[in-house]
Amino acid sequence: MAIWNQGTQDKKTTGPKRFGFLLLPNFSLIAFSSAIEPLRMANWVGGGEHYETVLVSHDGEAVASSLGVELLVDCSLNEIPALDAVFVCGASPIARTGNEAVIGWLRRQSRSSMALGGVGTGSYLLACAGLLNNYRATIHWWDIASLKEEFPNTLVTNNLFEIDGARYTCSGGTAAMDMMLFLIAKEHGMELAASISEQFVYERMRTSEEQQRIPLKARIGASQPKLIEAVTLMEMNIEEPLSTDDLAHHVGVSRRHLERLFKKHLQTVPSKYYLDLRLEHARQLLRQSDKTILQIGLACGFSSASYFSTAYRNHYGVTPREERKRESDSPDSSSLGRSSLMS
Structure with missing residues (x-):
């Protein structure tokens, strides 16, 4: 059209x-x-x-x-x-x-x-x-x-x-x-x-499917600095994820208190939120970079290709390989030349 x-x-x-x-x-x-x-x-x-x-x-x-x-x-x-x-x-x-x-x-x-x-x-x-x-x-x-x-x-x-x-x-x-x-x-x-x-020295062209990143502070307000600090630490440590205990220690609260904050304000637990962040980052790399699937898995904190593939399929319903193939085969991808980046 x-x-x-x-x-x-x-x-x-x-x-x-x-x-x-x-x-x-x-x-x-x-x-x-x-x-x-x-x-x-x-x-x-x-x-x-x-x-x-x-x-x-x-x-x-x-x-x-x-x-x-x-x-x-x-x-x-x-x-x-x-x-x-x-x-x-x-x-x-x-x-x-x-x-x-x-x-x-x-x-x-x-x-x-x-x-x-x-x-x-x-x-x-x-x-x-x-x-x-x-x-x-x-x-x-x-x-x-x-x-x-x-x-x-x-x-x-x-x-x-x-x-x-x-x-x-x-x-x-x-x-x-x-x-x-x-x-x-x-x-x-x-x-x-x-x-x-x-x-324009524009690093990459983003697609219409990519979402705006709404700052956590805007979603939950500024009244939860410990929660915001914990999520910031997660975002800064994608390749080498921190444990929930380590996160709690760094922000100065107990593990149980941190888990209560996540449950109350984000309706999830810290480990699940962290995993979702890493998988979201992996999806962007699959769609927009020429790194291998193994390289992407390692860059997102997964110790093996099988673990990465299982976690990705459980979250998105397709494997990383299927995700990349689907993206390269899509009409928008071919018309905009993204397929050359997906091989």
Whole structure:
């Protein structure tokens, strides 16, 4: 299925894709830059005009970012040209009032085939306009709970970005770059996307399946410093796991007290939580690195390939070898060239 859909205005049938960026006051500068810079680089690296960008504000006036840096725009909403897609770059934090003109304009696009995207809290504006009903969408982890509660018809995920039909949303920050690299790869191939990633010294391109890492402190609050310290130690010691007794000793509580903290706040025991962390890390390595299965098992604290394989199958329902094969055989993997990394 084609990523880009023809707009309702006098749409060009050839030439570069034209992406609009609707800037809201206090928009996140890092999210905006992460979204627009890959398009500029696609033209430079690709040796052609693959993309045009149009900056928009609701009234055509300059817009100040969350850092106070003002950006001049090309036009207002009333002057917007034909676009292949428009991305709403939301305020940081969310501005829940004063968006009536933007929401009204977005609602008028409900019958348009132009792709609509949200960068960071821009997803909130799309939801307010009813444009995410029955769509998968994401937003920054800080706002996930409120988006789910306020818009129950939106299928809110914790993923870095979501591409669902003509709706493109991302969690903000550098996830905007991952989303754009994905779209560039779909349109022009993985080689160009990888070259752009290299130009930005971007270590790896993350997939839409990867989840945002919600800080434990945000999930349980700051009132449990011992629990947060224990989990931090786990995350820092994946290759050589610490025993529960060692964890308790390092954070200065008894083993029984540590187990009670995990049970009360995380609904599990320390050993199970630790194992899940290691297996999650192993899954990322299986999908995104060229290390052997044995190397990955050892890097995640498993003393043998058989132990690693059994634990992985019990957790994910497939063996590490099956996971790698499934990833390399998937349509997204082949289209984005990930299969070459999975052998």
